[in-house]
Amino acid sequence: MKKIILVFFATVLLISCVGNDKMILRDSIGKINKVMVVAKISDWTGDVGQEIRNTFGELQVGLPQPEPILSVSQVAPNGFSSMMKSSRNILMVLEGEQEGISVKKNVYAQPQTIVYLQAKNDEAIINIFNKNKEKIKRIFLDSDIAFTQSIFAKNKLDDSKYKTLQNLGISLTIPNKFNTVDDTGDFLWLRNHLTSGIAKSGSNNILVYSLPLEDGLQVADSIVVNRNKIGKKYIPGYKEGMYMITEEAYTPFTFDAVVDGKKAYETRGKWEVKGDFMAGPFVNYTVFDEEKNRLIVVEGFTYAPSVSKRAFLFELEAIAKSLKIK
Structure with missing residues (x-):
């Protein structure tokens, strides 16, 4: 009888999780205007990382002290742990034959924005990033605007x-x-x-x-x-x-x-x-x-x-x- 009850509750739980993604997504973490970059150490310390830091690190105009538009941190793919996956803004730098950028929402947490940047080598990654860098910045900034507005709407x-x-x-x-x-x-x-x-x-x-x-x-x-x-x-x-x-x-x-x-x-x-x-x-x-x-x-x-x-x-x-x- 106990086994039947346990199986019943396990089945209900499984169905609930599959039927409602929000039940299995944790709250995202991270400061406003900050992006976590998931990239290999060699990419981050090389030309790829330099381009990303230069773009996100552009100074916000109109401020009396120099402050970047976006702050960045980096983690290697093998260090992309469960806690790291809760970050609200993530840029994934990937190598693969299929080249381009894509955006996904609420993959590991919510609210969350992940931009995937993929190309076959470093040169191609830099090329695609430079063609889309203003768009990528805007994606993260708009995501944080929406998040901030949702906080304000509560009170x-x-x-x-x-x-x-x-x-x-x-x-x-x-x-x-x-x-x-x-x-x-x-x-x-x-x-x-x-x-x-x-x-x-x-x-x-x-x-x-x-x-x-x-x-x-x-x-x-x-x-x-x-x-x-x-x-x-x-x-x-x-x-x-x-x-x-x-x-x-x-x-x-x-x-x-x-x-x-x-x-x-x-x-x-x-x-x-x-x-x-x-x-x-x-x-x-x-x-x-x-x-x-x-x-x-x-x-x-x-x-x-x-x-x-x-x-x-x-x-x-x-x-x-x-x-x-x-």
């Missing part, structure tokens, strides 16, 4: 209580650690006071407002001018005559982007307070809403003296990219 603010968001007809996934600084109906400013380590005197900030869409060809050229106008009107310093502006000694970088399926510009640079020594990085998303002949602007800026800022700005990027225009 998010009720955005229906903000006059500006309601008047603009938009929504954002904003974690509930943010507090209101200003909400005029036309302009929203939210702030999260940082509480950890030596960054505890700093803050993360979100700005939301709209602008008329007058000449689409001039939008990219007017982003700095418009954000300086907003800073002067809404973001004062501690003394009269002080307000936030775009740092005059540093030219921001503007890239094409897509937010909520709409054309947008992503601008990264540094802000400062006119007449003061406060400064830091910002990321600005100017989104075309052609249906209503306007631009929706969502910007994040951080103030965190003496510490690395990549992670703070990435959180703000994830919030901005959660924008939905109703």
